[in-house]
Amino acid sequence: MKVNLRNLDKMLLGHAKKILGEALQLRKEMISYRVLIKKHKPAWEREAYELLKEYLGDLALLGKDLGLIGNLDAEWLCICDLFDGSLNFMCGLKYYAYSLALLQNREAVYGFVVDLDKMTYYRAEKGGGAYIVRPDGVISELREEALRVPANFQVITTNVIIKGLNSTEFRCTALELCALARGAAEIGIGRSWTPEVAAGYVILREAGFEFTDWDFRPINRIPLTYEEIKFVSGSPKTIKELHAKIKSVNDIIVIA
Known part of the structure; x- marks a missing residue:
């Protein structure tokens, strides 16, 4: 199945912002770190699965906190940790990220990482180079950076x-x-x-x-x-x- 992976950037960035908003509220409510990783992180990974499945169709997901959903024989496999560095976040520190990769027929074709503190994101497609995109929309190739x-x-x-x-x-x-x-x-x-x-x-x-x-x-x-x-x-x-x-x-x- 031929898809335009660039169309995913906006959708995934929106999902990352949603997760950050919910996480900020949870931190304000002083929830425990255990509740975050046992309840909320798996729920966010399931949301990503539903979003991507609607766009990609035949999909499985391997999440840091949710584990495997679907069949590894699916055309598409999403591998993700949607709140990497979550302990940093809960401690009031920097460095926490939304991180997601896509494999098509077991070959890595797409990587997407959002720095949730700065809302800068990094993206790469197989054969298309790797880029950093800043909140103001300025795009730079990582090799040049x-x-x-x-x-x-x-x-x-x-x-x-x-x-x-x-x-x-x-x-x-x-x-x-x-x-x-x-x-x-x-x-x-x-x-x-x-x-x-x-x-x-x-x-x-x-x-x-x-x-x-x-x-x-x-x-x-x-x-x-x-x-x-x-x-x-x-x-x-x-x-x-x-x-x-x-x-x-x-x-x-x-x-x-």
Whole structure:
């Protein structure tokens, strides 16, 4: 089925804004974090499933908090975490995001991440490049954004602590991967779960980055199941340089 994925941007951005509005009210009411992740996050993922199914038809969804809806043999698979960094949000901190990827016939074709604090979003389509879209509507290619960054960290980490490198982290996988794509760090090293990684994976690949496991073996596809992904991501040059220094990321991990 041929669809125009660009038409999804407005719909998904609207859904992201709806979720943020509800989350702000829930935080104001002082609900517990457990209630947020057990009740509200699964409900939001089901809403996304219904919205996308109406547009795409034959669809399954693998959500961070809802799990799998539908059959993995469906033409379309949505993999999402619609409030990545939700603990940051509940603590009154920054870095929380709406993160969603689409696979068609098991091939990643679309990645969409909304920074819910800034309402900036990142989007990528297979073969179409990766872009950042600001609230004022200004669109920039992420490859160009990265060239304009005057300084960067050596590493942006995800759920790990490493030794010997200047690093930063957000406690939000989707935004860590998007920050890497826009040049905030030379390389990304981390471990996270399929729904948290999927959209960032699509965006990074379309921005020209490679994805490998901790032993520098290529990761060419997003897993179709809920599983842990241990990854390294960077330009071909930075991946090669790091691999020349270490045989495995396990050699520089302090806590994983």
